[in-house]
Amino acid sequence: MRVLMFGWEFPPHISGGLGTACYGLVQGMNHHNQEVIFVVPKLWGDEEPLADFVNASDVTIDYRERKFKKIWKNLTYLEVNSFLVPYLGQEEFKKYTDYAMHHRTDVDESIFSNKFEFSGKYGKNLMEEVSRYALVGAQIARDRSDFDIIHAHDWLAYPAGIAAKEISGKPLVVHVHATEYDRSGESVNRPVYEIERAGMHAADHIVAVSQLTKNICVRKYGVPAEKVTVLHNAVLDASIIKSAYQKKVPEKIVTFLGRITFQKGPEYFVEAAKKVIDRDPNVRFVMAGSGDLLNRMIDRVAELRMGTKFHFTGFLKGDDVDHMYAISDVYVMPSVSEPFGIAPLEAVRHNTPVIISKQSGVAEVLKNAIKVDFWDVDAMADAIFALLHYQSISKMFKELGGEELKKLKWEHVAAKLVTVYEKTLAQRS
Amino acid sequence: MRTVCFYFQVHQPFRIKPYRFFDIGEDHYYWDDYLNRNVVRKVAQKCYLPMNALLLELIHKYEGKFKVAFSISGTCLDQFEAYAPDVLQSFQQLVATGHVELLNETYSHSLAALKSKEEFSELVKKHQDKIKDLFNGYTPKVFRNTELIYSDQIGAMVADLGYDAILTEGAKHVLGWKSPNYVYSNAINPDLKVLLKNFRLSDDIAFRFSNKTWADFPLTTDKFVAWLNAIPKEEQVVNLFMDYETFGEHQWAETGIFEFMRHLPEAILKGSNFSFSTPSEVAKGAAAVSKIHVSTPISWADEERDLTAWLGNDMQDEAFDRLFELERMVKKIDDVEIKRDWEYLQTSDHFYYMCTKFFSDGSVHEYFSPYDTPYDAFINYMNVLSDFILRVKAKLAETEKVTV
Numbered sequence: 001m002r003v004l005m006f007g008w009e010f011p012p013h014i015s016g017g018l019g020t021a022c023y024g025l026v027q028g029m030n031h032h033n034q035e036v037i038f039v040v041p042k043l044w045g046d047e048e049p050l051a052d053f054v055n056a057s058d059v060t061i062d063y064r065e066r067k068f069k070k071i072w073k074n075l076t077y078l079e080v081n082s083f084l085v086p087y088l089g090q091e092e093f094k095k096y097t098d099y100a101m102h103h104r105t106d107v108d109e110s111i112f113s114n115k116f117e118f119s120g121k122y123g124k125n126l127m128e129e130v131s132r133y134a135l136v137g138a139q140i141a142r143d144r145s146d147f148d149i150i151h152a153h154d155w156l157a158y159p160a161g162i163a164a165k166e167i168s169g170k171p172l173v174v175h176v177h178a179t180e181y182d183r184s185g186e187s188v189n190r191p192v193y194e195i196e197r198a199g200m201h202a203a204d205h206i207v208a209v210s211q212l213t214k215n216i217c218v219r220k221y222g223v224p225a226e227k228v229t230v231l232h233n234a235v236l237d238a239s240i241i242k243s244a245y246q247k248k249v250p251e252k253i254v255t256f257l258g259r260i261t262f263q264k265g266p267e268y269f270v271e272a273a274k275k276v277i278d279r280d281p282n283v284r285f286v287m288a289g290s291g292d293l294l295n296r297m298i299d300r301v302a303e304l305r306m307g308t309k310f311h312f313t314g315f316l317k318g319d320d321v322d323h324m325y326a327i328s329d330v331y332v333m334p335s336v337s338e339p340f341g342i343a344p345l346e347a348v349r350h351n352t353p354v355i356i357s358k359q360s361g362v363a364e365v366l367k368n369a370i371k372v373d374f375w376d377v378d379a380m381a382d383a384i385f386a387l388l389h390y391q392s393i394s395k396m397f398k399e400l401g402g403e404e405l406k407k408l409k410w411e412h413v414a415a416k417l418v419t420v421y422e423k424t425l426a427q428r429s
Numbered sequence: 430m431r432t433v434c435f436y437f438q439v440h441q442p443f444r445i446k447p448y449r450f451f452d453i454g455e456d457h458y459y460w461d462d463y464l465n466r467n468v469v470r471k472v473a474q475k476c477y478l479p480m481n482a483l484l485l486e487l488i489h490k491y492e493g494k495f496k497v498a499f500s501i502s503g504t505c506l507d508q509f510e511a512y513a514p515d516v517l518q519s520f521q522q523l524v525a526t527g528h529v530e531l532l533n534e535t536y537s538h539s540l541a542a543l544k545s546k547e548e549f550s551e552l553v554k555k556h557q558d559k560i561k562d563l564f565n566g567y568t569p570k571v572f573r574n575t576e577l578i579y580s581d582q583i584g585a586m587v588a589d590l591g592y593d594a595i596l597t598e599g600a601k602h603v604l605g606w607k608s609p610n611y612v613y614s615n616a617i618n619p620d621l622k623v624l625l626k627n628f629r630l631s632d633d634i635a636f637r638f639s640n641k642t643w644a645d646f647p648l649t650t651d652k653f654v655a656w657l658n659a660i661p662k663e664e665q666v667v668n669l670f671m672d673y674e675t676f677g678e679h680q681w682a683e684t685g686i687f688e689f690m691r692h693l694p695e696a697i698l699k700g701s702n703f704s705f706s707t708p709s710e711v712a713k714g715a716a717a718v719s720k721i722h723v724s725t726p727i728s729w730a731d732e733e734r735d736l737t738a739w740l741g742n743d744m745q746d747e748a749f750d751r752l753f754e755l756e757r758m759v760k761k762i763d764d765v766e767i768k769r770d771w772e773y774l775q776t777s778d779h780f781y782y783m784c785t786k787f788f789s790d791g792s793v794h795e796y797f798s799p800y801d802t803p804y805d806a807f808i809n810y811m812n813v814l815s816d817f818i819l820r821v822k823a824k825l826a827e828t829e830k831v832t833v
Contacts, residue, residue, distance in 0.1 A: 247454075249819065302807065307744070308815045313450045
């Protein structure tokens with residue numbers, strides 16, 4: 001089978017979990033000898049040759065094609081050039097202000113140009129890029145017929161998937177890695193929601209990364225439950241990491257590592273930290289990452305008078321991420337809404353026991369972890385205290401967690417995905 | 430006799446280097462040598478060296494009729510010794526003329542006066558010793574507290590240490606209808622004279638000099654002398670207190686600030702009946718007209734003239750309280766580096782960087798801060814403080830083992 005996949009990023013140039021998941025999936029598909037044509041807005045040239053990569057920036061669009069005009073017309077509800085940034089990675093968040101102020105000069109903005117140089121980022125021209133990307137999807141679908149099914153990852157690629165389906169008539173699978181409800185809670189960004197909704201409804205079948213996400217698709221986007229299949233993410237490498245990096249402080253370390261945004265629930269971690277420190281002063285808490293709630297968290301830590309026990313590292317990259325996991329005694333992911341959440345699995349690989357919120361998809365696959373409601377800071381504090389003080393339970397979690405990890409393989413996910421494709425194709429004929 | 434009293438504050442903090450969480454427990458050197466050196470060298474070229482040369486020239490020219498006072502913080506003297514011996518030498522030359530007075534302050538430009546009498550007294554003594562050491566046995570008689578922070582209590586404490594006078598802000602909310610142009614005395618111990626800054630005339634030079642939107646721009650020596658002459662005849666002293674960096678650094682040379690100062694002594698001496706005096710001469714020469722009551726501390730900073738530039742928001746209070754919690758422990762330890770870091774960490778600037786008052790419109794505070802935001806300042810300081818706490822505890826455990 002040949003699959004035409006539309007993504008937004010691909011390793012090594014990624015800013016979040018989406019690119020990593022696409023990578024894992026493509027690798028899994030390779031394992032089963034399935035061919036993938038993978039389209040990304042911008043190809044950097046150092047991607048691993050796992051798929052037949054198409055650089056959207058290289059695709060020449062033929063505007064004389066009537067069908068395209070219809071697609072473009074349908075897309076005009078997207079406010080081109082809107083100052084809308086719904087989806088920022090940690091690094092992007094940091095760079096965003098600069099980026100927004102210094103208008104890009106490398107882009108030919110003419111609507112009549114046949115090619116469009118994508119940034120592939122999540123900058124201020126995001127909506128324009130999403131629309132252009134859809135035209136690229138249409139062009140590719142017209143130019144080549146060597147694929148059986150279309151697969152689009154997350155809302156950025158849904159318009160491209162829809163366009164490709166319209167032109168080629170081939171079935172579309174959309175893959176929901178996250179929804180606007182996860183990112184923004186109830187204050188959803190309407191244009192983004194509309195694209196997500198259109199994608200889910202235009203799709204012949206939907207893949208959700210967790211039961212939690214499937215529930216959102218059904219409840220908030222009004223798609224029938226039988227149209228959605230849950231395929232949990234996997235890990236690229238399940239091996240246990242033995243880091244030589246040593247902790248330099250005598251206290252135990254409890255870590256939050258992620259974007260400091262509404263979705264990740266950082267405030268619950270801060271409140272739980274206070275409860276733990278009140279009872280056990282020999283603990284340090286670390287909040288690693290950056291985001292729009294960072295300053296509010298710093299204020300709160302100062303207000304709670306625990307500044308010498310609660311540390312902020314800013315955005316971590318490269319080795320520092322590994323070092324952080326390596327010196328952590330407990331990892332906490334208190335996400336308010338997490339479609340999946342790969343970070344706790346990284347913690348498990350470093351032999352660090354984890355506490356995850358019940359509102360995270362990863363809770364569905366990781367049994368040997370403490371699960372609490374994100375808002376239940378008492379339970380969270382209890383769990384942290386227990387993992388720090390009762391050696392038996394943390395030892396157990398370390399051992400069993402590692403075993404569980406080994407079962408989470410992308411080739412298993414890919415096998416299930418092939419079944420989904422087959423069913424979808426069968427429905428058509 | 431009517432007189433003008435110039436006092437210039439000379440201060441540089443030891444700024445902290447970017448210190449990350451991963452450094453806690455491992456890296457025990459906190460100071461940004463590169464940045465500190467660069468700042469001192471830059472300010473030396475723009476301000477300290479040219480202005481010292483000008484003052485020396487004026488003192489010689491008027492044969493002692495023109496005189497000024499300096500307070501040079503200990504952290505600043507340390508940096509002069511390390512990075513700018515030429516600057517130190519030029520100050521020594523000025524003091525040697527006998528027409529330049531040096532004031533005493535806390536060694537590390539600390540806020541200790543608000544927290545601990547013991548620590549405050551130690552830092553004052555240490556600054557005194559440093560001055561004696563560097564300036565040929567010179568002993569200051571007048572005190573100025575960090576950022577001119579003053580209250581009745583602080584004044585009483587300073588009187589106990591044997592000083593004749595103290596300098597502070599002529600804050601409107603303290604003076605009310607009273608004029609700053611008299612000598613006052615401390616409300617608890619009337620032996621201590623209190624000299625108040627005439628903030629209008631001081632800030633005309635320090636802040637408004639180059640402000641083109643100011644109605645009185647440009648400021649000329651004629652104008653300034655006219656303002657002095659307009660002061661009621663019975664008012665005796667005009668205290669012009671300002672940061673020394675006003676000359677060449679806050680007001681660039683291009684604004685004409687050096688030329689203004691070059692001609693001001695002559696304009697005043699010829700065009701008015703004002704002379705020049707140093708703070709100790711003012712204190713000696715005039716009787717106090719009354720006590721001044723200052724129940725809550727005042728300072729010379731910002732419009733509020735209170736402590737809110739350094740203390741008051743949660744980050745500042747947290748950092749300050751955590752630091753001073755260590756005092757008892759630090760005092761039991763005999764270790765040069767711990768003592769140095771303890772003192773340098775007290776410097777008021779670290780808390781100033783955490784101020785959120787002007788966060789949004791970023792003005793004076795931002796100009797002085799090496800950090801992008803007050804939050805960055807807090808994180809960096811707390812990381813360093815966390816490491817310092819570990820060191821103090823370890824050293825104390827070691828010390829106690831030895832004594833047992």
